[in-house]
Amino acid sequence: PLPSPSEGKFHNAEALSTIQSHPELFVVSTPINVNRFEALLSSHPNQPFVQSVCWGLHGGFWPYADTHYGEWPLTWDNSQCPVCSEDEANFLQAQVQKEVDVGRYSLAFGPNLLPGMYSMPIHAVPKPGSAKFRLVTDHSAGQFTLNQMISKNDIAGVTLDNVQDLGNTL
Secondary structure, eight states, rough: OOOOOOOOGGGGGHHHHHHOGGGGGGGGSSSEEEEEEEHHTTTTHHHHHHHHHHHHHOOOOTTOOOOTTTSSSSSEEEHHHHHHHSHHHHHHHHHHHHHHHSSSOOOOOOOOOOOEEEEEEEEEEOOSSSSEEEEEOOOOOSSSGGGBOOTTTTTTOOOSSSHHHHHHHH
16 A cells, blocks of 8 residues: 555644645645545455555545655745746746646745745746747755655655556556
């Protein structure tokens, strides 16, 4: 099964308080009908794995993450990234609004991150052979990155990029 969050994850009282006082910012959203998915896998031979995946789809995934509580800053804002053009700025603003509208980004809550939050930079990357852009979030840029919270040894051989990979793993 996928690992559950370690007990140490629950020692960060500041982050837990942020989650409890602002549940609207931490909605778990998936296009998967999790109850139907779970029913379809009811006879799967590896029920502990199925249950761990369904638990993650209901409540959010955080296997393998080591938040370095007590070692890293409580909050880290690495979102400031200069844009090269007005077109990029307009694209980013419009794309962020689209992400909010479909529930993948939370609504704005003020100019500062809340305790326990980390923010990674986003970029507008030109699509090949086009004047259009695609949105990219860089989870490896700078210090204290989200990707640095996951040991490469813990995920060796596992692809965590999309639902198709999840299906193949099942």
